[in-house]
Amino acid sequence: MSQNKNINLGYINLFNTHIIPVKFNYHAPQTLEEALNLLNKLKDKARVIAGGTDLIVDMKLRRKEPEHVVSLNKIRELDYITVDSLGVKIGAIVKLRKIEKEKIIRERFPALYEALKSMASIQVRNMGTMVGNICNASPAADTAPPLLIYNATLTAKSLNNERKIPIEEFFKAPGKTALKEDELVTEIFIPYPPQDSHSTFLKITRVGMDLSKVSIAVLTKFNGSIIEDIRIALGAVAPTPLRIRRAEEFLKNKPLTEENLKIVQEIVAKEIKPITDVRSTEWYRREVAKVLVKDALMKCLEEEGGR
């Protein structure tokens, strides 16, 4: 409690809902340009809020103490899902729940759909955004493994610049991204996966609402019994969500035999760098990652067989 300097324990019942111990100035720009101007001026003194489900918890725990909070929620131009011949574009303030309800997501991006459905609760999905889930850069972000296997691209804008960042280059460390302090992710673009490919998402949690202990997304495209395209991404097993390129390279142009499956499991176990924390031990995460990679590949294979 020592860090909650503002709270006099004698009056805790009077103040018991006065719970963000951080004082900040609140900005609610109406346009993207206004928001970028603010970030250009305030730089690292500002934190961006969209859903708030991460930032508000962090401020309550004093993990983040911004002087300024810039809300994106009044910027209508960031609230869109557009579908074209190349894929789907999702704006920065679109709620997770809205993405999950989009028909095209269920039909063409099943791994993302399953990840969204599995996240927290309906309330939290009504609040949180996918761009926020990615920018918060938790190793356990559930939308990260699906976005990694679908080769999503982020659009980052600053007052004077705009660039595209492949999602694989975005995560740097827990809570750290490739984003500069005056940049804002305005959009996620998800290209359609290859025709006739299959993809799936699995995760292990203690109870449904908890953060993932281990999560995985896999995409396969078979040509007969041969794996023509394979993408494997895991969450909560390293400082960032990650693609397991070595496992993909090994499986490419091979059949999914029991022997190959075993080798892939070993490669995955070697490539990941899990930690021991409140949710799991390092050993457990490594073992479960092996099980999940097998389960996810078998699920794709079953879908291929049942096609």
Place this chain on the structure above:
Amino acid sequence: MEKKKIIFKINGVEKTVEVEPNKTLLWLIREVLKLKGTKKACERGDCGLCTVLLNGEPVKSCLVLAVEVDGSEIVTVEGLSRDGELTPIQKAFIEHGALQCGFCTPAFVIVGHWLLNRNPNPSREEVVEALNGVLCRCTGYRPIIEAILDVAKKRK
């Protein structure tokens, strides 16, 4: 830290309030508007006891900044009954004994209302999915699920 003026509707009544940016919607509801049906518990989005409807959708009010509800419409458990009569869901909770200490009940009632408005005939799985975001630590979920399913059945 500058106070902001916000205008919003709560349980059908328009309110204008000046609020500091570091206050939550939960604080606004309980400490300013004195509507104590919405409960404060974990304060970090886990338990769901502070659930209210924001523009018709359930959210956890402990993780919404009060300044952000400017222009919005909020419904709390106090806004559900009409003319002093309990709603069918509230009656069903009593009939089914779907509460013990009662602390989580307002949140379950709110979510139940939202669900049946959206989906008048939900499956058991859909009820379970909707209730997933609210925790009960004493009575268990079965009577709560059954109370909601019972209301749907009786309406048919």
